[in-house]
Amino acid sequence: MSQAVAAxxxxxxxxxxxxxxRPPVILGTGAVVGPMENQGPLAGSFDHAYPDLLAGQxxxxxxxxxxxLNACRTALQKAGVTPDQVDFFLAGDLLNQLITSSFTAAELGIPYLGIYGACATSAQGLALAAMLIDGGYARRVLVACSSHNGTAERQYRYPVEYGSQRKPYAQWTVTGAGAAVVASPDLGSGPRITHATLGKVMDLGIKDPYNQGAAMAPAAADTIRQHLLDLGCRPEDYDLIATGDLARFGKEMAAELLARDGGLDLGDRHVDCGMLIYDLDRQKVHAGGSGCACSAVVTYGHLLRRMAAGELRRLLLVATGALLSPTSCQQGDSIPAVAHGVVIER
Amino acid sequence: MRPVAKKPVKADQRRYQRLVQEREPRPPRLRNACAAFLSGGAVCVLGQALTDFYQAVLGLDRQAAGNPAIATLIFLGALLTGLGYFDKLARFAGAGLAVPVTGFANAVTSSALEFKREGLVFGIGSKMFMLAGSVITFGVVTAFFVGLVAAVIHR
Amino acid sequence: MIYLKAFLLGGLICLVAQVILDNTKYSPGHVLSGLTVAGGVLGGFGLYDRLVEFAGGGATVPISSFGNALVKGALMEARTHGVLGVLTGMFELTSTGITAAIVFGFLAALAFNPKS
Known part of the structure; x- marks a missing residue:
């Protein structure tokens, strides 16, 4: 079979x-979080932590x-560029019609495309930015995504003050935002985005909106399997394979599916951003974190720092998104899910 | 040869759902049941104490004294919700706080609070019964038909 | 004695609801609606009042009491005014609960903000 050669x-x-x-580089990142995220194991890894959920608003x-906006400005500042030097702004969030991203784009004044991949938005943005840059259509692209516990819970589930017990496999929406300036390699240095694998939507019929981990696990497993197949590499070729936010139960399911259908064992190499961000035993978040910001702030705040410190050389980030809508769930539809992978190298 | 990506088929879905069902972490059922029993019982005892209190103080009969007692519980539920404590207590108590009338107050108040920013009319006014509305709807529909049948039989 | 009975019956109703919540996919909204309907049906047979006599607050505080009170109000009026009484009497006994919930809920919404 022939492989299409684009450029x-x-x-x-x-x-x-x-x-x-010519792998595009990440020139600068911004990771800001709410109070709970800065009380977890990654406390202090972020550029800014707000003392409360209202953040002065x-x-x-x-x-x-x-x-x-803060995450974007931080990323721009760390990259040493101004908004008018950035060609495109790609951003997404969980709120209806991507309203957070659109207002942020209005502030920044950079040509903007809204992108939606639920919690997979972080990797979706990085992959698209790298494609735009490597394809020669842009020199610098700003990517961002955000989620907020107070805005997501009321849209997908219940008001925040409603007293309901959550199931042990439920996940806690991360409050925060992550942004990164991706640029052509001749414009600076930083971690390089060498490969991307875009996922197919998988729907194995999980209907419980609290059980997003189980809904997303097949997508994560499928994208990881396909990625290794496409690149002809093995899990050992990576120092770390970080899935988006499957959380405890979803990660277990993904491991099970990888072993069952692909004979793959990622072992300790496999970490999950939803489990890294909180102390699962102490913080009462049940299975772990979720939301667009989860994989973004863990990657920008924690994983890329580890890479800069020389602890990681090659990282596969597989961000997973549950593409449910509140309406589809109430009408009894199952939860479609997607996972996108990007390879980041030192 | 490039492998052709397989589309998940129904059998796949069934197999996965079975796997998920088997492995799904279960809630601590015994702990939850005990917590619900104890806290639910305690709220009802409080309701009874309030009834006795109003009976003695306001000189009402037992049935009439139930009204201010219920109103007091609703006030407490609304207040605890507003102060941000109800959801934390309910995380422990579960149905023990949701089933008593305090849960009804919490459902109304939390919805009203949450949508406050959407304004008095579209927010508080129309979203207040977002969660508690179904209880009223089904209660009234049930009562309508039960009442109708009983009224016809008794005539 | 009434306190012990109130504790036991009230606790039992909550226990049943908790067991349903933990073992099925039903939401609290489903369970509470179900309890209200159950209270209404028991009220129709005059059985709920026996629970109230037996356990006082144990029966009047849970939401099932709301279903019972709706039915009782409707029936009371129905006895004097016939079928039309079902419409006029529906909220006769539940007025306190609904009014209190609306007023206190409204005031709480004005006074407080959601905190998470």
Whole structure:
């Protein structure tokens, strides 16, 4: 079979992956979080932590905007660029019509595309940014995503003050925002995005909106399997394979599926952003974190720091998203899920 | 040869759902049941104490004294919700706080609070019964038909 | 003695609801609606009042009492005014609960903000 060659040196790999000819670099990142995230094991890893959920604003929605804008400004500042030097802004969040992203884009004044991949938005943005840059359509791209416990819970589930017991497999929406400036390699240095694998939507019929981990696990397993197949590599080729936010139960399911259908054992190499961000035993978040911000702030605040410190050389980030809508769930539909992978190298 | 990606089929879905069902972590059922029993019982004892109190102080008969007692419990539920304690207590007590009338107060108050930012009319006014509405709807529909049948039989 | 009975019956009703919540996929909304309907049906047969006599607050405080009170109000009026009484008497006994919930809920919403 022939492999379509899009631009000189730019290659498609296998069914779902691309390899970047001149891997774009991450020039600067911004990771801001709410109070709970900064009380977990990653406390102190973030650029800014707000003392409360309102972040000095009048509503949780405004607080989420403030967080995304802050993350973007931090990333721009660390990259040493101004908004007018950035070609495109790709951003997504969980709120209806991506309202957080649109307001942030209005503040920044950078040409903007809203992207939606639920909690997979972080990797979706990085992959798209790298494609735009490596394809020659942009020199610098700002990517961002955000989520907020107070805005997401009321949209997907119950008011925050409603007294309901959560199931042990339920996840806690992370409050925060992550942003990164991705640029052509001749414009600076930083961690390089070498490959991307875009996922297929998987729907294995899970209907419980609290059980997002189980709904997303098949997508994560499928994307990881396909990624390794497309690139012809093994799990051992990575120092770390970080899934988005499957949390405790979802991670267990993903491992089970990888072993069952692909004979793959990721072992200790496999970590999950939803489990890294909170202390699961102490913080009463049940299975772990979720939300767009989860994989973004863990990657930018924690994993890339470890990479800069020389602890990680090659990282596969597989961000997973449960693409449910409140309406689809109430009408008894199952939860479609997607997972996108990007390879980040030192 | 590039492998063709398999589409999940129904059998796959069934198999996965079975797996999830088997492995799903269960809630601490015994602990939850005990907590619900104890806290639910305690709220009802409080309701009874309030009834006795109003009976003695206001000189009402037992049935009439139930009204201010219920109103007091609702007040407490609304207040605890507003102060942000109800959801934390309910995380422990579960049905023990949800089933008594305090749960009804919490459902009303938490919805009203949450949608306050959408304004007095579209927010508080119309969202107040977002969660508690179904209890009223089903209660009234049930009562309508039960009442109708009983009224016809008794005539 | 009434306190012990109130504790036992009230606790038992909550226990049943908790067991349903923990062992099925039903939400609290489903369970509470179900309890209200159950209270209404028992009230229709005059059985709920026996529970109230037996356990006082143990029967009047749980939400099932709301279903019973709706039925009782409707029936009381129905006895004097016939079928039309079902419409006029429906909220006769439940007025306290609904009014208190609306007023206190409204005031709490004005006074407080959600905290998480």
């Amino acid at each position: 000189p040196g730019t290659r498609r790999l296998g069914r779902q992956s691309v390899a970047f000819a 009048e509503s949780f929605e405004q607080a989420e905007r403030e967080m995304m």
